[in-house]
Amino acid sequence: MRPHPPGGEAPHRAGCGCQHGRVSIDLHTHSTASDGLVEPGELMGLAAEAGLTVVALTDHDTTAGHGRAAAALPPGLTLVPGAEISCYVEVDGRSVSLHVLAYLFDATEPAFASVRAQIREHRATRARQMVRLLADAGHPVTWEQVSELAAGTVGRPHVAAAMVEAGLVPTVSAAFSREWIGASGPYWVGKWQPDVWQTLSLIRAAGGVSVFAHPYASRRGVTVGPDVIERMTAAGLTGVEVDHPDHDSDERRRLRGLAADLDLVTTGSSDFHGSSKPQGLGAESTSPATYERLVAAASGARPITGPTG
Numbered sequence: 001m002r003p004h005p006p007g008g009e010a011p012h013r014a015g016c017g018c019q020h021g022r023v024s025i026d027l028h029t030h031s032t033a034s035d036g037l038v039e040p041g042e043l044m045g046l047a048a049e050a051g052l053t054v055v056a057l058t059d060h061d062t063t064a065g066h067g068r069a070a071a072a073l074p075p076g077l078t079l080v081p082g083a084e085i086s087c088y089v090e091v092d093g094r095s096v097s098l099h100v101l102a103y104l105f106d107a108t109e110p111a112f113a114s115v116r117a118q119i120r121e122h123r124a125t126r127a128r129q130m131v132r133l134l135a136d137a138g139h140p141v142t143w144e145q146v147s148e149l150a151a152g153t154v155g156r157p158h159v160a161a162a163m164v165e166a167g168l169v170p171t172v173s174a175a176f177s178r179e180w181i182g183a184s185g186p187y188w189v190g191k192w193q194p195d196v197w198q199t200l201s202l203i204r205a206a207g208g209v210s211v212f213a214h215p216y217a218s219r220r221g222v223t224v225g226p227d228v229i230e231r232m233t234a235a236g237l238t239g240v241e242v243d244h245p246d247h248d249s250d251e252r253r254r255l256r257g258l259a260a261d262l263d264l265v266t267t268g269s270s271d272f273h274g275s276s277k278p279q280g281l282g283a284e285s286t287s288p289a290t291y292e293r294l295v296a297a298a299s300g301a302r303p304i305t306g307p308t309g
């Protein structure tokens with residue numbers, strides 16, 4: 001990374017290749033194709049405004065936003081098509097949920113496409129079941145209301161948002177508690193997802209590269225240990241997301257050390273969702289060298305560049 005030329009306050013220019021003020025590569029964002037609040041095309045505009053030169057669109061278990069994002073690419077911005085896959089791993093008889101970022105895979109490869117469709121379908125059914133449980137208990141939440149709140153796939157966050165709107169809970173996080181639709185809560189319904197081994201193999205078979213999303217983010221729930229990451233590496237994992245808003249400095253340090261031991265690339269990304277989460281686009285960044293290593297390891301798709309000139 002070249003430092004920005006001296007004279008500190010000079011504005012950043014596209015293509016100056018520096019890290020002036022803002023970062024330029026953000027490999028984890030969500031749009032309305034999943035649980036983000038910004039439409040895919042609009043997200044590309046915001047990415048360019050934030051000074052990004054490369055942005056990955058990684059909606060949960062779907063590539064539905066890629067077309068709109070690609071069509072709206074402003075000059076100078078490169079789109080990395082991706083998805084964030086929900087899966088689980090069995091650790092000591094206990095199932096731990098994980099997210100794996102898949103980049104540059106062939107979106108039409110049928111085996112992986114069908115698993116993504118299954119995850120989405122189960123998520124939608126699950127939301128319906130939770131709404132039914134709430135309604136049966138006399139709470140004023142309807143499926144119409146929940147689906148209206150979701151521009152893309154309907155998920156548990158939309159049920160939570162409807163509960164806030166109905167005045168049942170003060171905040172979305174209160175809805176996610178054990179009293180309501182949090183794990184083991186009275187209105188909670190379990191979900192189906194592939195295991196991490198199947199997920200890694202599907203991504204590889206579709207020509208993609210995989211990066212374990214926020215592996216040590218203990219504030220999000222139960223996390224796995226280094227032994228699981230080592231096994232994932234043997235199963236084809238290419239990188240770990242180290243710089244993520246949900247990792248504290250100790251988690252980042254431990255993960256960076258492990259990545260060095262296992263020869264995994266380390267990424268940094270905002271996990272932007274729009275105004276529902278505090279982090280802005282480019283809040284964390286990935287180095288150009290890492291980005292190039294990921295692109296070189298993928299054969300399913302290429303990054304998409306915006307119009308030139």
Ligand SMILES: [Zn+2]
Pocket residue numbers: 084099213214
């Ligand atoms: Zn995630």
Ligand SMILES: [Zn+2]
Pocket residue numbers: 028030084271
């Ligand atoms: Zn995410």
